[in-house]
Amino acid sequence: MTIREIRKILAAALLTDGKHQNVTIHSACGSDMMSDVLAFAKNQPVLLTGLINPQVVRTAEMMDIRCIVFVRGKKPEADLVRLAQACGIELLSTSFRMYTACGLLYSHGLLEGPVPNE
Amino acid sequence: MNEVLLLHYEIRGGDFIHAGESSGHVKNILKRLGFHPNLIRRTAIAMYEGEINMVIHAGGGTADVKITPEQIEIRLADHGPGIKNLDLAMREGYSTASDSVRELGFGAGMGLPNMKKYADDLKIRTAVGKGTTVSILTKVSRNQG
Numbered sequence: 086m087t088i089r090e091i092r093k094i095l096a097a098a099l100l101t102d103g104k105h106q107n108v109t110i111h112s113a114c115g116s117d118m119m120s121d122v123l124a125f126a127k128n129q130p131v132l133l134t135g136l137i138n139p140q141v142v143r144t145a146e147m148m149d150i151r152c153i154v155f156v157r158g159k160k161p162e163a164d165l166v167r168l169a170q171a172c173g174i175e176l177l178s179t180s181f182r183m184y185t186a187c188g189l190l191y192s193h194g195l196l197e198g199p200v201p202n203e
Numbered sequence: 204m205n206e207v208l209l210l211h212y213e214i215r216g217g218d219f220i221h222a223g224e225s226s227g228h229v230k231n232i233l234k235r236l237g238f239h240p241n242l243i244r245r246t247a248i249a250m251y252e253g254e255i256n257m258v259i260h261a262g263g264g265t266a267d268v269k270i271t272p273e274q275i276e277i278r279l280a281d282h283g284p285g286i287k288n289l290d291l292a293m294r295e296g297y298s299t300a301s302d303s304v305r306e307l308g309f310g311a312g313m314g315l316p317n318m319k320k321y322a323d324d325l326k327i328r329t330a331v332g333k334g335t336t337v338s339i340l341t342k343v344s345r346n347q348g
């Protein structure tokens with residue numbers, strides 16, 4: 086599933102320039118605890134979260150995450166958007182809640198994905 | 204690459220805007236040097252967790268990184284409160300982080316376990332009232348063949 090498709094499924098607003106929307110996403114992870122995200126390195130995942138502080142982007146950067154979806158219509162500040170842009174990470178904002186947003190992606194075939202061997 | 208590359212960073216305590224910058228910088232350098240993506244990710248995550256710990260728990264500190272073709276050594280040193288019970292601190296879920304830190308998405312008590320998981324060697328020297336030094340080693344050999 087591409088970032089563009091994720092955006093459609095979640096009726097999400099694009100907060101970054103959208104240059105990387107054709108990147109394919111193979112797995113997903115929904116969490117508000119960054120260390121939980123950092124515990125499970127997955128293959129090219131999307132991160133769904135309700136947090137909008139800069140450490141969400143830093144966490145994504147370390148994990149090679151290319152797309153972050155902010156749930157419940159949250160919109161981060163301009164600094165965070167700039168940081169994501171510099172890291173080549175696309176930001177989406179959906180009005181769905183976490184449970185529904187994850188459920189929608191799952192039911193469209195985006196599964197959790199295996200945890201690759203580090 | 205040259206035989207050895209040394210990097211040094213000052214990490215400010217309580218600064219959640221810039222926390223993670225040095226780990227991001229190291230990650231970019233490793234990418235440019237052409238290391239294996241898994242090695243880069245393991246190294247970046249371990250360093251980032253350590254960097255965050257210095258920001259949250261220790262009032263900041265320093266990071267020294269030594270990159271060679273075979274391995275990456277990271278030394279994170281602080282003059283914070285130290286860790287009273289290291290065995291307890293290493294357990295998954297153990298955290299003394301405040302609620303305000305939790306609201307930022309940290310304080311799950313997974314940082315030290317994550318560092319252990321992603322590093323090939325992790326050494327922690329700590330003294331209560333004096334500070335903590337965390338040494339992280341990642342080896343190229345783990346991500347070959």
Ligand SMILES: Nc1ncnc2c1ncn2[C@@H]1O[C@H](COP(=O)(O)OP(=O)(O)O)[C@@H](O)[C@H]1O
Nearest residue numbers: 256260261285292298299310311312313314315
């Ligand atoms: N550099 C440090 N200085 C002082 N205490 C630390 C340091 N790093 C870790 N700790 C202690 O070890 C605990 C566990 O650390 P960690 O596994 O990273 O979990 P978390 O950071 O989520 O609390 C922390 O809650 C803290 O009490």
Ligand SMILES: [Mg+2]
Nearest residue numbers: 252256314315
């Ligand atoms: Mg921690």
